[in-house]
Amino acid sequence: MRLSLEWLEQHAPTGMAADEAATTLTMAGLEVEETEESDLGPVLNIKVTPNRGDCLSVIGLAREMAAAARKPFIDVAAAATPDGGEAGDLVQVTIEAPDLCPRYAARVVRNVTIGASPEWMRRRLVAAGMRPINSVVDITNYVMLELGQPLHAFDLPLLRGAAIRVRRSKPGEAITTLDGAERPLAEGLLIIADDERPVAVAGVMGGADTEIGPRTTTILLESAHFDRKAVRRSSKALGLQTEASYRFERIVDPAGVVRALNRACDLIADLGAGTPVDGVVDVYPGAVPVRTVTLRLARVSQMLGFDLSADEVQKSLQALGFDVTECEGEALAVQTPSWRPDVVREIDLIEEVGRVVGYGRMPEKLPSGATTQGGDSDLGRQMTLAREVLVGAGLTEVVGHSLVAATPLDDDGGERVAIRTALSSELSGLRRSLLPGLADVLARSVRRGQPQVALFEVARVFHEAPGGHTETLSVGALLHGAPSTDAWRAADRPAPADYYTVAGLAQALCAAFKTEPPVMRRASDARFHPGRSAEIVVGGEVIGVAGELHPAVAADLDLRERAVALELSLADLVAAGRRTMGFVEPSAFPGVTRDLAPRIASDTPHEAVRQAALDAAPETLEGLALTDVYSGPNLPAGARSLTLSFTFRALDRTLTDDEVETAMAAIRAALERECGATFVA
Amino acid sequence: MDDLARLVAEAEAEVAGAASTAQLARAEAAYLGGKGALQAQLKTIGSLPKEERPGFGARLNAAKATVLASIEARRGDLAAAEAQGRLAAESIDVTLPGAPPLLGRIHPLTRTIQQVKSVLIGLGFRIVDGPELEDYAYNFAALNYPEDHPAFDEQMTFYVDDTRLLRTQTTALQGRTLQGARLPLRCATVGRCFRYEAVDATHHHTFHQVDVFMVDEGVSMADLKGALKQFAGAMFGGDVQVRFRPDYFPFVEPGVDYSIYWQGRWLELGGAGLIHPNILESHGIDSERYSGFAFGLGIERIHMIQNGVTDLRWYLANDLRFLRQF
Structure with missing residues (x-):
């Protein structure tokens, strides 16, 4: 609310300068957001919190100001209260919806001359941000600012049947409001009607049909208390917020209804704008208890x-x-x-x-109760572990948007959670995948001339599911090109990222979360290169996908090199991991290492060879590593040679050559049998 | 001078003149080796009269020892000089740039969240997590929001449907945590929040918040002030002052906005207050016996203050030139 300091000072005479007054109000909870100069002196722009409808008035703010400054509060002078009189004969007020309108009061003014309001009133209205219109409207606005009670003036002869009916709107009703807009009324909105039609949207805006104008001679002044929810519903339904609706939504003093009416009539009489008729029509079915x-x-x-x-x-x-x-x-x-x-x-x-x-008088203490055990959450620890792995691998963390457009890269096959009445496609739903966010960072980095990136994110993804949605933690990574370094020696420059880089990240994550090693199984995810991508399978469950982005996706991102990505469910990773730390006793006996280089058809997957070897090996096999893959002139077309390095060790003895040779012979035979392997003599 | 003395003199001269350990080794072989000159003198022993033999033997051994001592001394000098030479030859340009290790980094918001968590854990707070896609009830109704009230207008909300929304505040987790909680309780939650805001230097539709709350017997506003002073001191360093200004949040009463005085200025940090007794009672907590405080603040705001960043939009822009600085 905007208010000139001189008006505030009239009711809370503190003698404070503008900045001191602003600080005092702010520290009382009425934040002065700015102070402007006007021809009335300083004007305070005060932010009133939604619980304090009473402070949307001069007297409300003055009362706070006086209390905070420990100075007397000077109320607005009491208005005349003309009992009896003939007003009751001139107008019939009926509240048909007492649940939404606990009180409706009206007075009649005759001999109205619509002119300009006096200069002092116009200046105060302007300082408060309102446009002066004419004497009667200005007086109603002035009283609203002063006391907080919105008022409305009807041209009484235009009210059919001289009736005011406060009721809910009926199907098909409409009204042309003061702003000239014709508005259909949804059924059940609280309106003011005469005997035939709606003449105002209660607490929001009056109708054009009964608007006062230069030819008005007799007016009906309305001062009422409307239910805050009813006004809010109308305001929202019509998309119309007014000074009146803003106040009614925040509750106006029900006890001040008649006082405001009388105050306005006094001003009308004092300023020669009309002759108030004696008598107040005050229908008050819902008195508020003390x-x-x-x-x-x-x-x-x-x-x-x-x-x-x-x-x-x-x-x-x-x-x-x-x-x-x-x-x-x-x-x-x-x-x-x-x-x-x-x-x-x-x-x-x-x-x-x-x-x-x-x-300011409050001391600073420290909570002195029982000690409590602090600690991070499970999710927090899991996210930290995933981050450690990926930061350790040289990737940079990004924080992407949860709200994304529905793009092919986001389409992981699941159903999207959509935002109702989204204002833009970018904010239209929740991400199913971290890849679009990562790709967005990559695309922008490429445009800035920094095409080499290695990015990751650990965040939540969302899927709509029967019986409710899921919200799960996901780990995503996207790499493009070789990590950029300032290295001047070729040997210090890392190789460009490829499928095996992300497959390695998947293995590292599995190792960190203590799952069994992941099995990579050819995937059919449309976002990835069909020949260079794989599902990450742990314990028979697919927990993610890794591979090269599909060339079509890469082209959309203006990429010159192959981009590789990884996304896996952190929740699944945690579920597949071992709960407790295990321990394998290191053997005190020497190990024996033997290499084998089977020649195998190139389309036989390494995983098949590895599995055949493992199945044939005895328990003393400690490790199996692939140390080379060779295909070239010395081999027949369509064949490659895999160098497998086997390490054998026993916990309780030194292995004999015989034992090792027997094991190797069994492995060799299995590879020949299962994989069609041949060996060079 | 007899032959032996002459040989010793010759050998010493040759040892002294040796320029390298290799040359010295040759000299050693020439005099002390199996076919060396001094060794050859041993053969002459048989031609000597019997009584001279022991004397000659002793003189020969002494001569060999003398020469050997010279050789050893010279070898030490030469070896040291040669090692010196080798090291000098291996010298490289130590001013060339080092090979850059491949370093990853966490996002500045993650770093700030970790710092916030670590301070709170030290103060005995347990970190809890809740959904970002939240129930309407937890985000508003359980937080004492009056039904259909303008208080909602202050937080433009992303709704999925009538019952689900993107949480507008991490305070939404309070209800989930208080339900059936064992008291006393100190909890905190950090995470993403969403509001339909036009994006500018200080507003974003997506932002991060920490919400801290405790419930115990006799928790007062003064405890809140003290806890804030300790928290802010740990986050920003130095002795900070805390100032309260009345404000309105439906879930706290009294409700305040708090600022800290840090490096010569007042910084508004967030909202705080005593947990509204309506909320405690809705979870079956005796609000006469127990009271609690809650405070919240923005993670971005903390990092901006700590580092002098002036535009909130940097955090979700993920410009690597920005991220690399932290």
């Missing part, structure tokens, strides 16, 4: 953490308009003012006391 809250002094000190005297507590609350009706021993009975529906229990009062006394 609320009394008990406040224990000991609890105030306990919650705030420092001692306050009974006198201090009482004065703080009284300064804000709370009525301390009883003070029995250590407890106060506090009656909350009608404009503070946000204060309902003891802790709310404690906050009020704290605000007025000031949090």
Whole structure:
């Protein structure tokens, strides 16, 4: 809310300069976001939190200001309250929806002359950010700013049947609002109608049909209390937020309805804009009960953490308009003012006391209760371990967007979780895969002239599933080219990343999470090169995919070299891992290493050869490593030679040559039999 | 001078003149070797009269010992000089750049999250995790948001459907943690949050938050202030002051905005307060006996303050030129 300092000063005479006033309000919880100069002097732009509808008014802010500055609050002068009179004969008010409108009051003004409002009023309205229109409208706006109660003026002769009916809209009804827009009304919105048609959207905006204008002679002034949810629903349904709706949504003082009406009539009379008719029509089916809250002094000190005297507590609350009706021993009975529906229990009062006394007085203590055991979460530790592996392998971590467009790279075959009413395709759903984010970083790096990257991300991916979605941790990596280094010696320059780089990362991750070694099985993922990609299989379960990006994908990214990627489910990796650390006792006896170089058809996968060798080997086989793959002029076309290095060792003895030779012969025979291997004599 | 004395003099001259260990070895062979000159003198022993033999033998041994001592001394000198020479010849340009090790790095947000966690764990807080795709109930209803209230407008929300949304605040985890919790409890959660915000230097639709809360007997605003001072001191270093300003969050009462005084200025960090008794009671916690505090702040904001970064957008841009600096 924007408010000139001089207006505030009228009701809270503190004598403060603008910056001091701004600090005082801010430290009371009414943040002054900026101070501007105007021809009325400084204007404060105050951010009012949604729980404090009462502070969307001059008197609300002045009351806070006076309490914080420990100065008296000067209320707006009491208005005349003309009882009886003929107003009741001129207009018929019926509340047909008392659940949504606890109170509706109206007065009638005759001999209206619509002219300009006085200069002082116009300047205050302008300073508050409102446009002066004419005397009557300006007065209603002025009173709204002053007291917080929105008012509305109808041209009374245009109300058919001189009737006000507060009711829910019916199917097919529509209204042309003051802004000239014709608006169909959804059924059930709270409206003001005359005997025939809607004439206002309650608490939001009046209708054009009954708008006051230069020829208006008699007006009906409305001051009402509408249910905050009803106004909010209308405002949202019509996409229309007004000064009035903004206040009603945040609750306006139900007890101030008639006062605002009378205040406006006084101003109309004083300024010669018309002759108010005696009498107020006040239909008040839903009187708000007075609320009394008990406040224990000991609890105030306990919650705030420092001692306050009974006198201090009482004065703080009284300064804000709370009525301390009883003070029995250590407890106060506090009656909350009608404009503070946000204060309902003891802790709310404690906050009020704290605000007025000031949090600056609060000491700093340290929680002194029982010691608790701190520690990271399981997910946190798992993410840290995955990061350690990939950082150790020289990759750079990125943090990508969870919200992504539906792209082919994101399509891992699962169903996407879509955002309802997305504003743009980039924010239209949640990622199923980390690859699009990584590819995006790569593409931008390529455009910047840094095409060589090695990236990874550890983050959550989302899938829609029958009976609910899944949200799981995923590990993704994307490498393109050789890691860029400043090395001047060729030997220090790493080779460009290829399929085997990401396969190696998968193995390293499996080793770190203590799963059995992964088996790579040819994959059919459309995002990858069909001949250079594989599913990562651990314990028979597919936990991820690794390989070269499909050339079509790479072309979309403007890549010159082959890009390789890896994505696996961290949750599956954890599930496949061993829970407890195992231990293999190192043997004190020497090992024996033997090499074998079978020639095998090139289309026989290494995994098949390896498996055949392992199946044929005795328990004393400690390790099997592939140390070379050769194909070339010395071999027949379509054949390659794999050099396998076997290490044998026993825990309890030195192996004899005989034992080792027997084992090797068995392996050799198995390779010949299972894989068609031949051996050079 | 007899033959023996002359031989010794000759040998000593040759040893002294040897320029390398190889030349010295040749001299050694020439005098002391099996066919060396001194060894040859042994053969003359038989032609001597019997009474002169022992004397000659003794003189011959002494001569050999003298020559051997000279050789050993000279060898030490020559070997040291030669080793010196070899080292000098092996000298390289030590000012050429080192071979760069292949270093990976974690994202600055990860580093900040690790620092936050480590400080909180040290203060006895247990880190807990919750879903980013959250239930409406945990994000709002369980946090004491009044039904259909303008408080929602402050947090433009990404909805998937009526019951699921992207969490707007890590505070959403409070309900999940308090449900059936054993007290006292100190927990913290760090993670991603989402709000429909126009992206600029200080706003993003995706950001990271840490939310810290404890529930125990007699927890007060002063405890909150002290905990914040300790946390902020550990994060930013030095003695920081904490300042509260009243603010409104439906899930805390009293609710405050807190700032710290650090390096000569006040920095607004986030929201805090005592956990609303309505929330404690909704989890069956006796709000008379127990109270709790909660505070939150942005991970990006911490890193920006620590490093003088002025634009929030860098963190999700993943420009390697930015990432390499941390």
